[in-house]
Amino acid sequence: MSCPYDHTAASGADVIDLDPFVTDLDGESARLRAAGPLARVVLPGGVPCFAVTHHAEARKLLTDPRLVKDIDVWGAWQRGEIPLDWPLIGLANPGKSMLTVDGEEHRRLRGLVAQALTARRVERLRAGIEALTTEMLDRLAERPADETVDLKAEFAYPLPMNVVCELMGVERADQPRMKELFDKFFSTQTPPEEVPQMMADLGALFSGIVAGKKEAPGDDLTSALIEASEDGDRLTTEEITNTLQLMVAAGHETTISLIVNAVVALSTHPEQRDLVLKGEVPWENVIEETLRWSTPTSHVLIRFAAEDIEVGDRVLPKGEGLIVSFGAIGRDEAQFGPTAGDFDVTRTPNRHISFGHGPHVCPGAALSRLEASVALPALYARFPELRLAVPREELRNKPVVTQNDLFDLPVVLA
Numbered sequence: 001m002s003c004p005y006d007h008t009a010a011s012g013a014d015v016i017d018l019d020p021f022v023t024d025l026d027g028e029s030a031r032l033r034a035a036g037p038l039a040r041v042v043l044p045g046g047v048p049c050f051a052v053t054h055h056a057e058a059r060k061l062l063t064d065p066r067l068v069k070d071i072d073v074w075g076a077w078q079r080g081e082i083p084l085d086w087p088l089i090g091l092a093n094p095g096k097s098m099l100t101v102d103g104e105e106h107r108r109l110r111g112l113v114a115q116a117l118t119a120r121r122v123e124r125l126r127a128g129i130e131a132l133t134t135e136m137l138d139r140l141a142e143r144p145a146d147e148t149v150d151l152k153a154e155f156a157y158p159l160p161m162n163v164v165c166e167l168m169g170v171e172r173a174d175q176p177r178m179k180e181l182f183d184k185f186f187s188t189q190t191p192p193e194e195v196p197q198m199m200a201d202l203g204a205l206f207s208g209i210v211a212g213k214k215e216a217p218g219d220d221l222t223s224a225l226i227e228a229s230e231d232g233d234r235l236t237t238e239e240i241t242n243t244l245q246l247m248v249a250a251g252h253e254t255t256i257s258l259i260v261n262a263v264v265a266l267s268t269h270p271e272q273r274d275l276v277l278k279g280e281v282p283w284e285n286v287i288e289e290t291l292r293w294s295t296p297t298s299h300v301l302i303r304f305a306a307e308d309i310e311v312g313d314r315v316l317p318k319g320e321g322l323i324v325s326f327g328a329i330g331r332d333e334a335q336f337g338p339t340a341g342d343f344d345v346t347r348t349p350n351r352h353i354s355f356g357h358g359p360h361v362c363p364g365a366a367l368s369r370l371e372a373s374v375a376l377p378a379l380y381a382r383f384p385e386l387r388l389a390v391p392r393e394e395l396r397n398k399p400v401v402t403q404n405d406l407f408d409l410p411v412v413l414a
Contacts, residue, residue: 062357067305099246113225160259186402259376285347293330297354304322324356
């Protein structure tokens with residue numbers, strides 16, 4: 001894929017190229033923070049934009065009505081400078097849903113989704129999460145104690161994938177194809193010639209799921225989205241399909257990374273792990289500190305400035321794109337003090353914004369926290385001596401600019 005941008009002219013001498021291979025996320029996040037609250041960056045594929053990298057400025061921007069989700073506000077999009085085969089096009093332009101609209105239309109869509117995604121529906125999943133966790137841990141316990149196990153493949157991935165598919169009413173038979181397509185969707189290394197077909201295949205997969213639920217409704221979120229209404233208003237088929245795709249994608253990827261990153265953090269900070277295993281610190285603290293210190297979502301694409309917006313002593317120009325760099329924001333010393341770079345399960349208060357802030361705060365945050373609050377205590381109750389099978393520096397990041405994600409998590413259980 002070729003990109004028409006002159007990076008130097010578009011971004012200036014202080015540009016930070018985001019690494020498409022994510023070889024050093026911590027170092028990249030530190031460079032972004034050091035560049036100031038509003039940094040100039042180039043996304044993988046050669047697309048320049050801005051990044052907000054400090055906590056206070058991010059909170060302000062995420063509630064500023066001048067920063068919008070409407071891609072037609074993006075000057076580069078208007079000028080035809082964003083190729084349709086850009087590997088990240090699905091994240092920048094995923095179709096109409098509550099993720100991509102603002103104001104009254106966002107309130108409408110979010111309200112209808114909220115009718116379906118109730119706290120009661122999420123809490124009803126607890127028993128199933130507990131049973132599935134036990135089943136997976138039983139299988140792991142049958143392995144030789146000194147055998148290296150990929151904890152991501154055997155536990156951290158299948159648990160949230162099965163949970164979100166149960167919530168949405170997606171059949172298990174669809175999961176392998178879904179995984180294949182989402183791996184391409186999030187990756188910065190998907191060949192450009194494969195991007196249009198991948199997007200079409202994802203759309204077809206989820207359109208089929210919605211069509212099936214219209215024919216045979218069940219006790220699931222997709223059926224509830226179809227039935228949701230307010231004063232006679234209903235979600236369109238397109239809105240339901242895009243919402244379903246959004247929630248499945250976000251619902252499993254974030255929780256996978258949360259579980260994996262918590263295990264890595266505890267394994268590399270044994271003194272912190274001991275505090276938790278002795279009962280001196282609750283698991284809730286582990287979850288919140290992992291969300292802050294090793295946030296599952298490193299960057300969120302993408303918002304657009306409808307007007308010039310002051311950010312600290314800088315200006316986000318009208319028509320420019322902005323990403324929210326949660327990996328940098330989570331270790332902002334102005335918010336979390338001089339120990340912001342330390343993993344500390346005793347940290348209090350811990351007012352991070354790793355699930356977002358403002359109108360577009362993640363609707364699945366409660367489910368992700370619920371899954372982690374079941375999975376992590378159960379995992380360590382069964383395998384308190386769990387440890388990494390390789391040094392931390394040998395763990396391999398996936399080439400996904402939006403997710404703090406690993407290819408695998410090799411551990412020894414005892």
